[in-house]
Amino acid sequence: MKFKVDHDYHIHTYLSSCSRNPEQNPDFLIRYARENGIKTICITDHFWDDAVAGASGWYAAQNFSHIREILPFPTDPEVRIMFGCETELRRDLTLGISPDKFDTFDMIVIPTTHMHMNGFTVSEDGSESAEERAKLWVERLDAVLNMDLPFGKVGIAHLACFLINRKSEEDYLATIRAIPDGEMTRLFTKSAALGVGIELNNGDLKYALKHETVMRMFHIAKSCGCKFYLGSDAHNPGEFNGAVQRAERVVNILGLTEDDKFTPGSENV
Ligand SMILES: [Zn+2]
Ligand SMILES: [Zn+2]
Numbered sequence: 027m028k029f030k031v032d033h034d035y036h037i038h039t040y041l042s043s044c045s046r047n048p049e050q051n052p053d054f055l056i057r058y059a060r061e062n063g064i065k066t067i068c069i070t071d072h073f074w075d076d077a078v079a080g081a082s083g084w085y086a087a088q089n090f091s092h093i094r095e096i097l098p099f100p101t102d103p104e105v106r107i108m109f110g111c112e113t114e115l116r117r118d119l120t121l122g123i124s125p126d127k128f129d130t131f132d133m134i135v136i137p138t139t140h141m142h143m144n145g146f147t148v149s150e151d152g153s154e155s156a157e158e159r160a161k162l163w164v165e166r167l168d169a170v171l172n173m174d175l176p177f178g179k180v181g182i183a184h185l186a187c188f189l190i191n192r193k194s195e196e197d198y199l200a201t202i203r204a205i206p207d208g209e210m211t212r213l214f215t216k217s218a219a220l221g222v223g224i225e226l227n228n229g230d231l232k233y234a235l236k237h238e239t240v241m242r243m244f245h246i247a248k249s250c251g252c253k254f255y256l257g258s259d260a261h262n263p264g265e266f267n268g269a270v271q272r273a274e275r276v277v278n279i280l281g282l283t284e285d286d287k288f289t290p291g292s293e294n295v
Contacts, residue, residue, distance in 0.1 A: 029282035031273045035068040036257025042071045045261040059105040062270045066106045070135045073111035074122035082146045108132035117147050119169040128176050133290040138166040139187040159191050160204035171216050179290040181223035186230035186240050203239045214250035221295040223288030225257040228269040231276050248280045253288035
């Protein structure tokens with residue numbers, strides 16, 4: 027059976043410092059879900075655990091006592107809301123969540139491509155070239171896959187994110203192009219064996235639908251047996267526009283079926 031886009035497992039609320047939009051709240055998210063045939067959503071505000079040293083100033087404010095302000099969720103007969111987070115991977119490959127918190131979340135989204143945070147995820151001046159950033163794509167994903175994590179509820183966020191090199195679209199595309207197919211195959215084979223989720227991120231899909239070099243990442247992930255989920259990554263109500271339809275186009279292009287779907291809390295292998 028064809029992959030149904032009936033979920034959205036990467037959504038921010040007003041609690042994320044890059045949203046702060048009071049309209050981006052659970053009641054609105056339920057409405058969005060109902061209007062788009064979505065049965066399960068997961069709220070994943072930015073999070074750095076106080077138990078892990080080394081937060082940046084921006085992340086320090088987004089600790090657990092901050093993000094849990096979104097609880098309790100309203101109940102809805104048609105839409106299930108899960109509690110998750112989007113944590114961070116520092117430049118020294120420290121992950122911003124301690125094992126004590128693994129059980130607290132229904133889903134843990136891990137970004138490896140936030141390479142716009144100079145001094146925190148990349149060098150002080152962020153001067154890494156496209157080739158160096160492509161190497162970081164490999165090293166940072168590899169590091170996460172080598173960690174001892176509850177992979178059945180871990181999603182790897184936006185692997186084709188524009189933030190990998192936001193100098194220009196040309197620099198971004200050069201970075202994605204510089205990631206060798208062989209490394210993608212190695213890492214996606216490992217991802218499939220671990221049962222980690224690969225995100226169909228709304229922002230990434232905009233590029234994938236325009237540029238074959240971006241789409242190739244998802245083709246390789248599919249050929250390696252990875253499981254996928256939709257993440258709109260919306261920070262504001264307008265950012266949901268077209269996310270489900272775009273994901274459906276990509277589902278058709280990749281030929282995804284329900285067997286290719288990542289479900290947090292399942293084994294996913
Ligand atoms: Zn992110
Ligand atoms: Zn996000």
